[in-house]
Amino acid sequence: MLMRSDRRVLDKMCRHAMVRIHAAVLCLLLLFSGRPAAASKTFGSDSTAPKDESLTPTPESPSESAPAIGQSETPAASGEGSSSTDLANGTPSSAESPDEPTDGLNEKAINDIVKEHNVFRAKEHVPPLQWNATLAKFSQQYAEQLKGECKMVHSTSPYGENLMLGTGAVTWKTTVDMWSAEKESYHYGSNTCDPGKMCGHYTAVVWKGTTAVGCGRVKCNNGDTMIVCSYWPPGNYDGVRPF
Secondary structure (H helix, E strand, C coil): CCCHHHHHHHHHHHHHHHHHHHHHHHHHHHHCCCCCEEEECCECCHHHCCCCHHHCCCCCCCCCCCCCCCCCCCCCCCCCCCCEEECCCCCCCCCCCCCCCCCCCCHHHHHHHHHHHHHHHHHCCCCCCEECHHHHHHHHHHHHHHCCCCCCCCCCCCCEEEEEEECCCCCHHHHHHHHHHHHHHEECCCCEECCCCCCHHHHHHHCCCCCEEEEEEEECCCCCEEEEEEEECCCCECCCCCC
């Protein structure tokens, strides 16, 4: 015979179990919803930031210390700080821009990426980003690695990283706009995000200490689009405000 205190403990355990079940069902629904999704890399604390200046990518002389795509460790299927979420706050354009290639980048794509990032950075009064060829090369090569299974898996590079997976073609403007739209769920005063929402893509875009961006894009074997943007210096440190 259960005592009253035992029943309370049992009831509490059952409620927690139901919450976990509901959360698992929600994750599966998001995973197979077929709508654009994104993932943003985060770091434990500012003290874990790479301090070696040789890691800093420069367009003129690509860093020899930064991991090349063939030298990096195998990306973890799921790592601490990695996250994904449904980002369908609106209906993204499924028609590819005639001026944007499906694989790789052209001058228009590069200009659009930098311009859209800096539009949102200007709103937060943080310095603009510059395009970086080293980051772009890494992002493109890493995107090529993901095109087979076409799943969002973060790299093990020291760079900040935003990923986007969309059905069909997704424009660069749509991609950066959707990342930045997470601002609606972010609260600067408490440096928190609304429950069940993601804010890491937005904070990566506007992180004050970040100075450079480079991106890559591929059309996956299943026809979807995988987009990778890398940032230096990285942001998204736990407990640190973006600006």
